């Protein structure tokens with residue numbers, strides 16, 4: 374008898390339920406960390422990306438203690454003052470894997486429509502509890518709530534309970550409550566670090582975190598300045614693949630290839646469109662729908678390849694990216710490390726494969742930073758802190774290859790290096806979004822950014838060193854001024870006039886010497902400030918006691 378295979382399709386929800394580690398849920402420690410992360414990411418997307426100053430409250434409570442063979446259960450709750458979810462979208466947004474409002478070309482933290490559902494699936498599989506969502510949009514008169522589970526086989530929400538309340542205030546936002554098995558003890562440090570780093574680059578947010586031990590971590594808002602929210606863009610032809618092209622063709626209302634090119638892509642004018650179509654031998658008057666007709670797959674292929682490779686399109690637009698900005702990075706670094714010196718830069722936009730990106734970097738030096746053998750690396754992508762897989766990340770590759778001695782920085786170094794990549798498509802290595810690939814354009818931008826700041830730091834350190842040497846010199850010379858003045862005053866006045874005249878004379882000579890010494894030394898300007906050498910000379914003299 375021949376063995377026969379049984380075929381069936383797996384729903385995407387089932388796929389992620391079986392491959393939890395792909396979405397970052399590999400064990401109870403990672404699961405609780407990842408849950409916090411997914412919820413906080415969504416809260417921030419719903420606030421700062423829409424010009425709302427974020428207020429985010431996170432709380433974790435133990436609801437069932439661990440036993441010998443089972444981890445403890447925790448309720449994770451995250452509340453925000455964001456734009457809310459429209460009532461008719463709540464069920465799918467939280468109950469259908471790959472359902473998202475973020476499949477547009479815009480710089481957001483979320484991108485796969487998977488995040489919160491991965492957390493909900495994990496919660497459901499470890500505790501059987503539904504997720505509880507409470508939400509209201511700005512324009513709504515009601516607050517809506519739903520308790521739901523995900524039907525894993527069908528990839529569909531199953532509503533357990535729902536309802537609405539009349540809104541008595543002007544609150545808008547979302548609260549999400551999830552119960553899951555987790556290992557808080559092991560995850561604690563990472564979760565706190567994640568929240569700290571989130572606060573670092575969002576000093577305009579108010580963030581409160583309550584731990585299961587009822588400890589409160591509070592990050593007040595330190596500025597109302599927010600990065601400009603990202604806007605939506607049309608795709609750039611270099612970033613298009615066949616599937617996307619098919620989708621665009623099937624949705625377009627345009628009637629000719631010429632119109633299609635001009636209307637559906639970014640920064641393509643009529644002239645460029647004509648030249649491009651001519652170069653791939655396509656009639657500008659052809660109906661774009663022809664591309665998805667049966668038997669035309671070769672034609673489709675020609676257009677797709679042409680779009681990706683044609684050299685004369687303008688580079689992708691970057692004005693819709695939302696970098697954090699030099700000022701906010703510096704504010705954040707100063708606040709977190711009380712650093713002696715900080716500097717940040719935002720580089721010009723570049724592109725890889727049709728996707729624009731901006732690299733930002735910051736360095737903090739000294740202050741409360743604990744010196745270590747390697748600099749502490751803080752990685753961010755679209756404003757999300759990345760904590761795991763550090764060594765696989767392109768930023769690590771760049772930062773660890775820098776020879777810090779060349780920048781006057783000795784080991785161990787009190788040094789923090791921050792790298793932020795903002796893009797409409799961040800080249801993550803996996804859907805867990807923990808590290809970035811070694812895209813060559815990205816690598817060289819990161820290198821340029823970090824080196825540029827390191828050069829400023831070198832200047833600062835060398836000025837500081839030469840200031841120290843000069844200071845020591847001033848101190849050594851100044852110490853002798855009183856003694857020299859006394860000898861000179863004795864020598865320049867005859868013995869019978871030593872009394873009061875001698876004293877006056879002595880003071881005059883001291884004054885002269887102070888001026889001479891202070892004038893001969895110029896201290897370097899550090900961060901625009903220059904110290905007065907005369908002050909130093911006088912304070913040294915004041916401390917010298919002459920022997921009678």
Ligand SMILES: Nc1ncnc2c1ncn2[C@@H]1O[C@H](COP(=O)(O)OP(=O)(O)O)[C@@H](O)[C@H]1O
Nearest residue numbers: 415419466473474483484485486487488489547
């Ligand atoms: N706190 C929230 N505020 C507003 N909308 C939210 C919130 N959480 C989730 N959503 C909506 O649910 C959708 C799905 O979220 P998620 O599964 O995390 O995917 P993604 O963030 O990748 O879009 C989001 O695209 C968003 O529209």
Ligand SMILES: [Mg+2]
Nearest residue numbers: 415483488489
């Ligand atoms: Mg998300």
